[in-house]
Amino acid sequence: MSLLVIGSTGTLGRQIVRQSLNDGFQVKCFVRNFRKASFLKEWGAELIYGDLTSPETIPLALYGITAIIDCSTTRLNDLYNAELIDLKAKYILIESAVKANIKQYIFFSILISNRDREILLIRLKLLIESRIQNTNINFTIFRIPGFFQGLIPQYAIPILDKNSIWITSESSSIPYINTQDIAKIVIKSLAINQFINKSLPLVGSKTWTSLEIVELCEKISGKRAKIARVPIFLLKLIMYLTKFFQWTWNISERLAFVEVLSENYNLTISINEILGLLETDITNLESLENYLQEYFQRIMRKLKELNYQILSNENLNQNNF
Numbered sequence: 001m002s003l004l005v006i007g008s009t010g011t012l013g014r015q016i017v018r019q020s021l022n023d024g025f026q027v028k029c030f031v032r033n034f035r036k037a038s039f040l041k042e043w044g045a046e047l048i049y050g051d052l053t054s055p056e057t058i059p060l061a062l063y064g065i066t067a068i069i070d071c072s073t074t075r076l077n078d079l080y081n082a083e084l085i086d087l088k089a090k091y092i093l094i095e096s097a098v099k100a101n102i103k104q105y106i107f108f109s110i111l112i113s114n115r116d117r118e119i120l121l122i123r124l125k126l127l128i129e130s131r132i133q134n135t136n137i138n139f140t141i142f143r144i145p146g147f148f149q150g151l152i153p154q155y156a157i158p159i160l161d162k163n164s165i166w167i168t169s170e171s172s173s174i175p176y177i178n179t180q181d182i183a184k185i186v187i188k189s190l191a192i193n194q195f196i197n198k199s200l201p202l203v204g205s206k207t208w209t210s211l212e213i214v215e216l217c218e219k220i221s222g223k224r225a226k227i228a229r230v231p232i233f234l235l236k237l238i239m240y241l242t243k244f245f246q247w248t249w250n251i252s253e254r255l256a257f258v259e260v261l262s263e264n265y266n267l268t269i270s271i272n273e274i275l276g277l278l279e280t281d282i283t284n285l286e287s288l289e290n291y292l293q294e295y296f297q298r299i300m301r302k303l304k305e306l307n308y309q310i311l312s313n314e315n316l317n318q319n320n321f
Contacts, residue, residue, distance in 0.1 A: 007072030019183035067104040173207030
């Protein structure tokens, strides 16, 4: 089976590529910058030039492809291109896939999207879901809540740098999941018929509030966090004001996502059904505790090595005088 991975240099995409290659798939990556994607070629993937902002590059990239795995999405700091990339270009990608007789299409959406249609990126995701479901392509839509990797800049780094962590007074429990686990599940699903034409949640085994994550980081790192709480009414007021000016739309959308994560959703979704189909035990999923433990251990080890080098250089300089 030959896979085309869209968004292959991203946080999730690169894990999809690595796992696909490990499992023996022929992998092609749809990229616009060969230099930036050179590490994928070193892993064994083939780089195919393509740019979602130039939809005419899409059809040729599908030659010889069996399945598409679409990991791409607009960045929150580039919302001006959101409709072009996450709607128009994706429509062309889907129609091109139909014409190319692609056997399977995997798309990543957002877990809580049905509750927050007013947010631009979520609204676009839902439109793409609908378009895929109305084709004759075999599809699987995985709805994901958030990655372990995203918690590092949001919580871990501010604690280490002694900066404030901004959270709202209310916080939902989010079942974060490691992108490596997502990649393993997704690639295994390609060979299982029960995943065909399904929309499924792909979540971690445990839910976490913002405060619980902060407390976990404090416990592992041995450092105290500086927490700044933002009242939810103030957040909504800022969102309302920033919608009036085009240059503040990015800010408004970012705040909208913060508000989504501040609502008290009752996420009782279980991943047992999916893992049952894969004949995988839930204990095989990496826990957030282990993930953060490994991260902080690496950072502390690097800091010790750096301090040792600094002290060695100081001693060497003193001996030279």
